Amino acid sequence: MRNRELSPFLLYVFGFFLIWEWIRPIEQLTDTSYIWVFILFLLLSILMSFFRVKWIFSILIKVFYILFFINRLYYQEGFFYNGWLTAFLADLKHNTVLLFSRNWNDLSNDFCSFLFFILLWLMVYLLHYWLLKRQRIFIFFFLTLIYITVLDTFTHYSAKAAIVRTVVTGFAVMGMLSFYRMVVKEKVPIQYAASRKWMVLLSGMITLSVLIGIAAPKAAPIWPDPVPYLKGDKKYHADDNSMSLQTIGYGTNDEHLGGPFMGDNKTVFQIEAKGKHYWKVETKDMYTGKGWVLSPESEKIQFKIGDIVPVFPFSKNVQTDKETARVFPVEGYRFPHIIYPAGIRKIMSVHSNLGGGDTFSLDNKMERILVLGSNKQPIVPNLYTIEFDIPKYQAKDLRQTKKFDAKVMEPAMYKKYTQLPEELPQRVTDLAKKITSKEKNWFDKAKAVEKYFSRMEYTYEQKDVPMPGMNDDYVDQFLFETKRGYCNNFSSSMAVMLRTVGIPTRWVKGYNGGEFLQYSKTDPSKQIYELTNNNAHSWVEVYFPNQGWVPFEPTKGFSNDVAINYLDGTTTSSGPAAAVPVMKPVKKPDMETKNAKGSGKSADQKSMLKKIKVIFKNHWKLVGLVLFVALGVAGILYRFRGKWYPYLLLIRFRFRKKDENIGSAYLILLKQLNRYGVTRKEDQTLRNYARYVDAFFSTEEMTHFTSRYEQYLYHNQLPEGSWKETRKLWENLIKRTIA
Known part of the structure; x- marks a missing residue:
């Protein structure tokens, strides 16, 4: 199970770049400004989907983000001034009527931005559904290619680099999904060495194909x-x-x-x-x-x-x-x-x-x-x-x-x-x-x-x-x-x-x-x-x-x-x-x-946003590189969290003295053991699971710790100093999960 933890992260990263290709031409072909606001919303939505943030919190965060930037970009009053929200809701109602009456040219800019936010929201949901549920991405990849090639043909947008980026990203995603579909179909246990070999071969194939395509001579058009x-x-x-x-x-x-x-x-x-x-x-x-x-x-x-x-x-x-x-x-x-x-x-x-x-x-x-x-x-x-x-x-x-x-x-x-x-x-x-x-x-x-x-x-x-x-x-x-x-x-x-x-x-x-x-x-x-x-x-x-x-x-x-x-x-x-x-x-x-x-102040705020836009426009390669490096570092940290996260848990409970800490510490230990690969079955009791853990690590610490936890759970009381006595057991078990 642990060998597959990096897979969803990489799939989300590649999915982000595919959606980004849909956003890139917008600033060139339309009057849309502050594209970075939408890109940041896209990145935030993907991160919340990856970390499986509870749906209610995810909705609240996204709604807050949308309202905050609509206020910042289109209204003079501050975000916490109630009047602007009333005006926006009235504008929303008016524009909805225009939308359904097909009077699209009269839609206001803030309503168009609101619709664009909703569209990105839906695209992230579909991305999650295609990648992790259906494990299919070809249709989205194919539509992306059609989208950028049509823009390249019929507008002044140049899609030469976009086509290369999309092909590389799409082939990488389809290669990863093909590997894991075969593993599930054949019911083969995934080994890190095998998946690494597959990824190395896939990367080599894509790199070689791109280099040959760039370096090879191109024949002039016949017609x-x-x-x-x-x-x-x-x-x-x-x-x-x-x-x-x-x-x-x-x-x-x-x-x-x-x-x-x-x-x-x-x-x-x-x-x-x-x-x-x-x-x-x-x-x-x-x-x-x-x-x-x-x-x-x-x-x-x-x-x-x-x-x-x-x-x-x-x-x-x-x-x-x-x-x-x-x-x-x-x-x-x-x-x-x-x-x-x-x-x-x-x-x-x-x-x-x-x-x-x-x-x-x-x-x-x-x-x-x-x-x-x-x-x-x-x-x-x-x-x-x-x-x-x-x-x-x-x-x-x-x-x-x-x-x-x-x-x-x-x-x-x-x-x-x-x-x-x-x-x-x-x-x-x-x-x-x-x-x-x-x-x-x-x-x-x-x-x-x-x-x-x-x-x-x-x-x-x-x-x-x-x-x-x-x-x-x-x-x-x-x-x-x-x-x-x-x-x-x-x-x-x-x-x-x-x-x-x-x-x-x-x-x-x-x-x-x-x-x-x-x-x-x-x-x-x-x-x-x-x-x-x-x-x-x-x-x-x-x-x-x-x-x-x-x-x-x-x-x-x-x-x-x-x-x-x-x-x-x-x-x-x-x-x-x-x-x-x-x-x-x-x-x-x-x-x-x-x-x-x-x-005065409103111009300063707008000026700050414009400066940020200039930075993105003039240094987009550097910003993209920094973002890519940051995502890479985040992916590496996530992939090897088994080596550093247990130490973070140890520091977290190092100075806690209350006996009630046994309850939260035990639940955290269960999650860490599951993350390590020692998984508890659905119908398995805590005592049976504790014996399984002790057998796995050749120890009796989990049984003793579980006994104290059951005492706390069923009797709701513990002898004074119980946490101090059992903390050593907990720390030893946490250290055993360090990969």
Whole structure:
């Protein structure tokens, strides 16, 4: 029996790594943060299952863990403040209704985290059932391989290392289970030497197979990749009728939108700022039915470093906060433009290897800013610092505009930004009118259209996106036929739909906020964000005469950083659910909002969690190694506990003097003897078992000790000093169990 004690531990370790492979891609493919919280919950659940913690205590510990971290991540109030739990339960009830009504896009983040915790809980239970009850793992192993290979094929997640890890782990688990199934079937007594030989051979086979697979030459594919063909990953070019696959990233030509693209995680910028922002490059105003172009007669405006940038996205009566940021284009970046937040005011400094950089050119139509060299030709900057304003809109001000008024907006400007092609299908206009029919002002109509794209029939997709045919309208095809696409599809559709109901819009290109990299070493109040080609993005700006250009984010799975005050003193994000008054206690704002506000204790707690996340992100190999070593040490200690645990028991009872200690000491001795391998049968009396133990160890100590224990058990009294007399017997028996 003792020879098999290491087996469950190793099975649980390998099972943990298999489930971990399901969690690894989540942080890359979704907006989920603090993955380490879920990994720690998974590890805690597996450890409690391994040590067979009583079910009631296991449930209590897991529930406490879930509630504690939901409070820590989503609520400002402390864990022991009763109000937050009431708010969470109410939120739980509301989201459950949304869940069963299949309105999944409106589920709150804390409810999604709660569901993820429950899913991990169930996976640990199933893991225990498959490994120890059924002793089968092939189905779970096979599903894991399918899961990571599908993600590798259809997303930007790279699963090369994951496949190797999964194969090694899966083969190890199946090899161990096969060995013990054969032992049980043949009723062969397990010997440590035999199991060790089996494990050595199994490890050698797996290691050799992996090394051969890595080192062996790989033949080039005979046929082209069938996935792009099967998914329709082709792009139509009107000039040569050819079909090709495009790559994500910023481009200058938007005349023919559509078609699939391949992801590209090549870094293009690093940003030092106090939070995430959307970074503009240019805007376009004329929709052709196939894409976007610029209206004619644009004007080039030149200005100097430190001058007010002649871009005015919002009016002066909008409240703003002033901030600065530094932008570092990476080596090899080839575009000479400046990326900037919507509220840019000044370009404070520019560094370039080509000289110059103190003069800029602005196209007043597309609002693209180019850096000019000493010869007045565009150059690529290496570093620049910008000053910008962050607007804080008031919903009551945004709702003031209900229709076009020539007194507050120039008719020529209104005509330009409500332009539509004559061939636009009528059903696009009909759909826009249907969506906005209940709203009375431009802002609520824009929010209604923005929210419309969160419906479940619209999906964010990068590869299975067709090009519109010669007779197809780009927006019409997306809205009524394919209903799948990426940012260009969503943003173009929102801009066009709002124009059909008389609301001026423009199409904006640039980059979303990117990924947090680390804290700034020169300014601890700022963070470094990394922007890759995958962060290239497009969105919509709507013009309100009394407010200026206000950004909206219709793309499914994305949210911008615009703050809108819906109620006095309550500032929330501009997401679809922002119009609903926030319950008290309020949930925590995003990390970026909190940094901008400079909040106190809550920001410090969030900062601590973010630092932990950075450690996991930047040193995950070291953390994994430490975890692996810790698990290995724990496994070794567990495997050889027979050599050190008896000494721990001896120390525990060394200084106890009360005679009542005989009862607990005897029960501990029974467990230790059973652990050693001298097992008591179910129908065996204590006296018979004591004689069996004495015969096994060639002694009479167990019989004498059992006699004293029965006296204590049945008469509930002992002569004074009984424990002192019998402790030596107990210690001798404990020492005999030292393996």
